[in-house]
Amino acid sequence: MGNPTGFMTITRQTGTELPPAERIRNFNEFHLPLHTDEQQAQGARCMDCGVPFCQSGMALCGMVSGCPLNNLIPEWNDLVFNGHWELAVRRLLATNRFPEFTSRVCPALCEAACTCGMTTGSPVTVRENERAIIEYGYESGVLRPVPPPARTGKSVAVVGAGPAGLAVADLLNKRGHKVVVYERDDRPGGLLMYGIPNMKLEKWVVERRVELMRAEGVAFVTGADVGGATGPAPDALAAQHDAVVLCCGARQPRDLNVPGRGAAGIRFAVEYLTGATKALLEPGHADGTGESAAGKRVLIIGGGDTGNDCVGTAIRQGCAGVTQLEMLPCPPAQRAESNPWPEWPRVLKTDYGQQEAIAVFGRDPRLWQTTVKEFLADENGHVRGAVVQKLAPRDENGRTVMVPTGEESTVDCELVLIAAGFTGCEGYVADAFGVQRTARGTVADDRFATNVPGVFACGDMRRGQSLVVWALREGRDAAAAVDEYLMGYTNL
Ligand SMILES: Cc1cc2nc3c(=O)[nH]c(=O)nc-3n(C[C@H](O)[C@H](O)[C@H](O)COP(=O)(O)OP(=O)(O)OC[C@H]3O[C@@H](n4cnc5c(N)ncnc54)[C@H](O)[C@@H]3O)c2cc1C
Numbered sequence: 001m002g003n004p005t006g007f008m009t010i011t012r013q014t015g016t017e018l019p020p021a022e023r024i025r026n027f028n029e030f031h032l033p034l035h036t037d038e039q040q041a042q043g044a045r046c047m048d049c050g051v052p053f054c055q056s057g058m059a060l061c062g063m064v065s066g067c068p069l070n071n072l073i074p075e076w077n078d079l080v081f082n083g084h085w086e087l088a089v090r091r092l093l094a095t096n097r098f099p100e101f102t103s104r105v106c107p108a109l110c111e112a113a114c115t116c117g118m119t120t121g122s123p124v125t126v127r128e129n130e131r132a133i134i135e136y137g138y139e140s141g142v143l144r145p146v147p148p149p150a151r152t153g154k155s156v157a158v159v160g161a162g163p164a165g166l167a168v169a170d171l172l173n174k175r176g177h178k179v180v181v182y183e184r185d186d187r188p189g190g191l192l193m194y195g196i197p198n199m200k201l202e203k204w205v206v207e208r209r210v211e212l213m214r215a216e217g218v219a220f221v222t223g224a225d226v227g228g229a230t231g232p233a234p235d236a237l238a239a240q241h242d243a244v245v246l247c248c249g250a251r252q253p254r255d256l257n258v259p260g261r262g263a264a265g266i267r268f269a270v271e272y273l274t275g276a277t278k279a280l281l282e283p284g285h286a287d288g289t290g291e292s293a294a295g296k297r298v299l300i301i302g303g304g305d306t307g308n309d310c311v312g313t314a315i316r317q318g319c320a321g322v323t324q325l326e327m328l329p330c331p332p333a334q335r336a337e338s339n340p341w342p343e344w345p346r347v348l349k350t351d352y353g354q355q356e357a358i359a360v361f362g363r364d365p366r367l368w369q370t371t372v373k374e375f376l377a378d379e380n381g382h383v384r385g386a387v388v389q390k391l392a393p394r395d396e397n398g399r400t401v402m403v404p405t406g407e408e409s410t411v412d413c414e415l416v417l418i419a420a421g422f423t424g425c426e427g428y429v430a431d432a433f434g435v436q437r438t439a440r441g442t443v444a445d446d447r448f449a450t451n452v453p454g455v456f457a458c459g460d461m462r463r464g465q466s467l468v469v470w471a472l473r474e475g476r477d478a479a480a481a482v483d484e485y486l487m488g489y490t491n492l
């Protein structure tokens with residue numbers, strides 16, 4: 001700790017966020033980083049505490065607190081403060097293979113567990129420090145292609161090029177195994193590419209990493225739906241490779257079984273967000289996925305992060321209004337007594353899309369304790385509205401369930417986006433490989449092995465829908481498990 005009083009004398013300073021009215025004019029990232037000097041000063045706020053909860057990644061009351069990658073946060077905060085940027089890059093990459101992703105999209109579990117945050121009310125800017133370090137790495141050339149010095153003669157197929165697949169491929173390639181990544185979409189990246197909107201993660205950031213991996217020897221085969229219509233069959237992969245790692249995500253969306261669901265204009269959130277990104281990457285593309293929200297009143301079912309991304313995207317497309325339904329009650333503004341630091345704070349978050357809705361339409365788009373009862377269609381079979389009903393919590397054998405109160409109203413809308421979560425992986429991939437699924441729709445055990453010898457799984461496919469930081473952690477641990485299977489030991 002270079003500056004023992006930094007946490008008292010330096011106030012937290014974050015990069016500039018463009019105001020909502022300005023940033024909704026385009027799909028660009030709207031978070032502008034600090035100047036290098038200012039960022040270095042922020043590193044001085046780290047107290048290098050005896051028990052750094054920020055890097056603990058431990059489960060407390062069912063939720064993880066601190067960084068799941070166990071990033072060596074106090075160490076690189078000190079290197080940032082002292083201007084040892086290259087050393088900071090190397091320290092950061094020791095645990096996190098892709099900090100350019102986490103430093104843009106991670107909810108920063110580290111900052112919620114920061115002791116400085118508990119004592120001063122404002123945690124160290126860990127995520128922005130991380131971003132400054134990795135961007136220095138790219139700009140300075142510290143990050144350049146370094147292919148493995150020797151090859152092991154073993155070959156691994158990675159199915160799915162989301163963050164978990166990229167992480168496992170990167171590490172196994174560095175170890176010297178030949179790695180081929182098979183991806184169903186036309187571009188690698190998984191939800192980093194098609195899901196998380198451009199304003200949170202510009203797509204050149206994903207492409208920059210994929211190019212680096214290509215230059216280091218990882219092969220990517222896109223448009224390959226393994227076990228499906230357009231990809232190699234599992235037998236073919238087994239014949240060509242010594243191990244297979246399934247990283248296909250938890251992509252089965254939870255549907256709504258209500259009258260009128262079949263009306264046109266009712267879509268799943270990821271499909272809509274994919275179309276929005278494709279329209280940016282290839283203006284004028286015409287594969288039918290790019291239906292815009294322009295001029296429409298949009299109803300989003302689901303008050304979580306995916307729903308918020310739909311709000312921000314619909315506003316940028318020029319929607320005429322937006323409403324978000326959330327079944328649960330509005331959380332408190334402050335931590336409840338039953339939710340003390342360093343637990344993850346269960347408090348009200350008004351995310352970027354919701355802030356933009358407030359700026360444009362003058363109200364928070366969320367309707368709490370509300371769900372859809374029925375969709376209404378016009379004479380052409382297109383959705384024109386939804387009957388929504390209020391819910392109230394009720395105790396059922398010690399479990400709280402939300403039940404209808406009888407209060408109903410109608411929301412007019414021309415586009416409905418279902419962002420109600422996911423029910424696990426898509427069954428056809430697991431079935432094609434003969435891999436067993438759990439009741440939660442996940443596969444593989446805590447050693448990343450499935451019931452089929454030589455077939456492993458990681459990321460959301462193993463864990464269920466989660467976070468990018470967890471996908472990277474899963475990729476790191478799964479790479480070690482696969483390496484041990486291939487070599488009889490591992491040094492990953
Ligand atoms: C809209 C949205 C926004 C999100 N925003 C955030 C955020 O801001 N921060 C955060 O931390 N997390 C966020 N998440 C969660 C995060 O994106 C996921 O937890 C993470 O991407 C999981 O990584 P993964 O590699 O396991 O799976 P995915 O990213 O889902 O990647 C799976 C890949 O496998 C491919 N695939 C599937 N089947 C096959 C097959 N048969 N053959 C070949 N390829 C196949 C898919 O095309 C896909 O590319 C968000 C999720 C969603 C849905």
Ligand code: SF4
Nearest residue numbers: 067102106108109110
């Ligand atoms: S990966 Fe996330 S939790 Fe870990 S240090 Fe970075 S921002 Fe914090």
